[in-house]
Amino acid sequence: xxxxxxxxxxxxxxxxxxxxxxxxxxxxxxxxxxxxxxxxxxxxxxxxxxxxxxxxxxxxxxxxxxxxxxxxxxxxxxxxxxxxxxxxxxxxxxxxxxxxxxxxxxxxxxxxxxxxxxxxxxxxxxxxxxxxxxxxxxxxxxxxxxxxxxxxxxxxxxxxxxxxxxxxxxxxxxxxxxxxxxxxxxxxxxxxxxxxxxxxxxxxxxxxxxxxxxxxxxxxxxxxxxxxxxxxxxxxxxxxxxxxxxxxxxxxxxxxxxxxxxxxxxxxxxxxxxxxxxxxxxxxxxxxxxxxxxxxxxxxxxxxxxxxxxxxxxxxxxxxxxxx
Amino acid sequence: xxxxxxxxxxxxxxxxxxxxxxxxxxxxxxxxxxxxxxxxxxxxxxxxxxxxxxxxxxxxxxxxxxxxxxxxxxxxxxxxxxxxxxxxxxxxxxxxxxxxxxxxxxxxxxxxxxxxxxxxxxxxxxxxxxxxxxxxxxxxxxxxxxxxxxxxxxxxxxxxxxxxxxxxxxxxxxxxxxxxxxxxxxxxxxxxxxxxxxxxxxxxxxxxxxxxxxxxxxxxxxxxxxxxxxxxxxxxxxxxxxxxxxxxxxxxxxxxxxxxxxxxxxxxxxxxxxxxxxxxxxxxxxxxxxxxxxxxxxxxxxxxxxxxxxxxxxxxxxxxxxxxxxxxxxxxxxxxxxxxxxxxxxxxxxxxxxxxxxxxxxxxxxxxxxxxxxxxxxxxxxxxxxxxxxxxxxxxxxxxxxxxxx
Numbered sequence: 001x002x003x004x005x006x007x008x009x010x011x012x013x014x015x016x017x018x019x020x021x022x023x024x025x026x027x028x029x030x031x032x033x034x035x036x037x038x039x040x041x042x043x044x045x046x047x048x049x050x051x052x053x054x055x056x057x058x059x060x061x062x063x064x065x066x067x068x069x070x071x072x073x074x075x076x077x078x079x080x081x082x083x084x085x086x087x088x089x090x091x092x093x094x095x096x097x098x099x100x101x102x103x104x105x106x107x108x109x110x111x112x113x114x115x116x117x118x119x120x121x122x123x124x125x126x127x128x129x130x131x132x133x134x135x136x137x138x139x140x141x142x143x144x145x146x147x148x149x150x151x152x153x154x155x156x157x158x159x160x161x162x163x164x165x166x167x168x169x170x171x172x173x174x175x176x177x178x179x180x181x182x183x184x185x186x187x188x189x190x191x192x193x194x195x196x197x198x199x200x201x202x203x204x205x206x207x208x209x210x211x212x213x214x215x216x217x218x219x220x221x222x223x224x225x226x227x228x229x230x231x232x233x234x235x236x237x238x239x240x241x242x243x244x245x246x247x248x249x250x251x252x253x254x255x256x257x258x259x260x261x262x263x264x265x266x267x268x269x270x271x272x273x274x275x276x277x278x279x280x281x282x283x284x285x286x287x288x289x290x291x292x293x294x295x296x297x298x299x300x301x302x303x304x305x306x307x308x309x310x311x312x313x314x315x316x317x318x319x320x321x322x323x324x
Numbered sequence: 325x326x327x328x329x330x331x332x333x334x335x336x337x338x339x340x341x342x343x344x345x346x347x348x349x350x351x352x353x354x355x356x357x358x359x360x361x362x363x364x365x366x367x368x369x370x371x372x373x374x375x376x377x378x379x380x381x382x383x384x385x386x387x388x389x390x391x392x393x394x395x396x397x398x399x400x401x402x403x404x405x406x407x408x409x410x411x412x413x414x415x416x417x418x419x420x421x422x423x424x425x426x427x428x429x430x431x432x433x434x435x436x437x438x439x440x441x442x443x444x445x446x447x448x449x450x451x452x453x454x455x456x457x458x459x460x461x462x463x464x465x466x467x468x469x470x471x472x473x474x475x476x477x478x479x480x481x482x483x484x485x486x487x488x489x490x491x492x493x494x495x496x497x498x499x500x501x502x503x504x505x506x507x508x509x510x511x512x513x514x515x516x517x518x519x520x521x522x523x524x525x526x527x528x529x530x531x532x533x534x535x536x537x538x539x540x541x542x543x544x545x546x547x548x549x550x551x552x553x554x555x556x557x558x559x560x561x562x563x564x565x566x567x568x569x570x571x572x573x574x575x576x577x578x579x580x581x582x583x584x585x586x587x588x589x590x591x592x593x594x595x596x597x598x599x600x601x602x603x604x605x606x607x608x609x610x611x612x613x614x615x616x617x618x619x620x621x622x623x624x625x626x627x628x629x630x631x632x633x634x635x636x637x638x639x640x641x642x643x644x645x646x647x648x649x650x651x652x653x654x655x656x657x658x659x660x661x662x663x664x665x666x667x668x669x670x671x672x673x674x675x676x677x678x679x680x681x682x683x684x685x686x687x688x689x690x691x692x693x694x695x696x697x698x699x700x701x702x703x704x705x706x707x708x709x710x711x712x713x714x715x716x717x718x719x720x721x722x723x724x725x726x727x728x729x730x
Contacts, residue, residue, distance in 0.1 A: 058419065059395070060395070060399070060419045060420075060421060061419065061420075076727055080723050080724055080727050081724065083720065084702075137386060137389075144503070144562070145562075148560070149562075149565060150557060150560060150561055150565070151561070151565050151568070151569065152565070164496050164555070164569065164574040164575070165496065165556075167555075167556070167557060168557070169556070169557025169558075169559065169560040169561070170560055171503070171559075171560035172502070172503065172557055172558065172559025172560025172561065172705075172709075173557060173559070173560065173709070174559070174705075174706075174709050175709065175710070188560065268388060268503055268504040268505065270503070270505075270559055270560065270705070271505075271559065271702055271705045271706060271709065282697070282698050283698070284395075285392070285393055285395055285396040286392050286393075286395070286697055286698070287391050287392055287394050287395065287688075287693045287694075287696075287697045290395050290419070290694070291694060
């Protein structure tokens with residue numbers, strides 16, 4: 001990186017500040033098209049969601065059927081459906097913390113190990129990455145029927161808890177492990193954290209592994225010569241050198257935690273596993289769907305949480321950066 | 325497999341009597357018959373479609389996902405689609421998402437008016453053809469009852485006594501699997517209709533009754549006395565697993581639709597049912613849930629002619645019997661269906677439906693879909709998890725009902 005930028009510098013100074021027509025066309029296309037796509041597929045839906053959250057629309061009749069209702073959807077969410085939205089917010093929050101402390105750390109660790117060119121590294125890599133590419137239906141089947149079935153599931157069988165009066169309701173028991181007033185962390189949500197981790201580890205691992213490949217091996221050799229042990233080398237040399245990837249991994253972890261959806265959906269979203277994204281889909285596309293206004297209002301709550309978390313995370317990161 | 329083979333052969337044999345139509349081209353067919361037995365049986369029905377000029381493309385979607393995605397799906401639908409009759413149809417018909425097939429019904433003379441009514445939208449037009457229906461009843465294994473000398477109960481007291489006796493014999497009296505949150509609706513429905521009667525059920529489903537009323541509380545109070553007799557931890561158990569526990573002799577009874585027979589494919593002779601016993605003498609056993617499944621057409625099908633031919637074919641006794649031979653969990657709605665091949669269970673189903681004066685559909689088919697899917701499923705799951713919190717559950721239901729039904 002450093003090498004290339006120094007080499008570029010003299011060019012930049014001497015550059016003529018006029019673009020040829022071909023340059024202009026190329027620039028317009030290269031910047032214009034992505035911008036257009038970005039606006040059309042990111043900003044337009046986001047703004048539309050915010051607008052729709054102030055309306056009453058069943059999503060079926062034409063856009064002429066949209067009626068503005070002010071803050072009614074928000075009022076309903078926080079007074080009538082409040083137990084759903086607070087439970088969901090708590091679960092999403094727990095997920096952020098859990099993913100950082102657990103699967104993200106483990107994924108980074110696995111990536112570090114695999115980067116050592118272990119024998120059969122590609123096989124491990126494939127095994128850990130498989131969960132990320134499995135389809136929703138398969139994931140649902142694996143966790144509901146193979147792993148957590150109270151009568152014939154793997155875990156219950158290993159624990160010897162398959163007898164009729166002695167079964168564990170892994171996915172249905174929404175009683176609280178930790179209570180905060182009327183709300184809390186449900187037991188079945190804790191059970192499903194294992195499934196979330198199972199997917200997240202592979203994702204982070206592949207991402208981090210790609211980053212590690214770009215770390216100059218000379219850096220590590222230098223560290224080794226200076227007498228660093230493995231942990232010191234990782235903490236003081238590799239990890240700081242991976243800064244751009246670390247930011248991406250952090251942001252992805254937050255986003256994954258807040259938009260978590262598929263596994264819970266594949267399990268028929270049992271009580272205790274409320275998530276904001278599930279509330280959104282229940283209201284938009286579920287059989288109880290056709291409630292675009294309220295669904296969008298849940299979406300806006302989710303959007304605000306995401307933006308809030310990411311801003312906080314990045315601000316924190318850059319502040320630390322500047323302090324150095 | 326053997327069953328599948330013979331069924332296919334007999335289906336082909338009967339096809340001759342339906343005249344082949346003039347339609348041609350491709351017909352897309354959306355199916356939620358996703359478990360193995362229903363899927364094979366539905367394929368046999370489609371193979372029996374008499375018009376060889378029409379190529380039927382089947383799009384099978386997991387049963388629960390199909391329901392959950394229905395609103396979205398109906399906006400890019402297949403030509404002919406599986407669905408449920410009643411309020412659940414009318415709601416989508418009223419939005420203009422389902423095709424008018426009144427002209428198909430003009431050619432149907434083998435299906436009764438009570439069925440036709442459930443296929444009719446609020447505007448008086450028909451939007452579905454019914455295919456089969458099935459009663460919800462208490463299933464048991466006759467061999468088990470014989471072995472222990474259990475008697476079929478006809479009142480709630482007898483049911484409670486039987487359940488206690490079963491516990492004494494080391495059995496869990498009731499199987500219950502409420503994963504996906506609809507099976508418990510069957511228990512609620514039958515207790516509600518036994519205690520408060522059919523009309524109360526209809527009003528409550530229409531959003532008119534109050535969920536915090538004494539009548540509804542009485543239903544949950546009765547249910548609570550029965551809960552200790554049920555398998556614990558029902559919310560994480562699929563109905564299939566619960567049915568297997570019954571099949572394995574771990575439990576004594578299970579309230580479910582007769583589609584439970586899918587889990588008894590190896591043991592069909594040892595499955596029988598009785599209607600849920602009387603609770604309130606005023607209403608006796610005068611109502612049951614007997615949901616109707618059928619098929620509808622897209623509002624704007626790619627191949628309308630073939631769609632209507634297909635729907636007319638599905639309304640025939642032959643098509644229905646082709647299906648029901650391979651998946652004998654339900655009974656045909658067509659009066660010309662050849663019942664000679666019915667299993668004992670099917671004969672009993674037909675008899676129960678015929679002799680019960682009030683036929684309800686099912687909670688999630690008799691009320692607003694949003695109310696059923698987003699409110700009642702959760703509320704009943706919460707009740708099963710923590711019966712003590714019923715007061716706050718019901719006040720939440722009432723509050724949400726008022727928002728949804730406005």
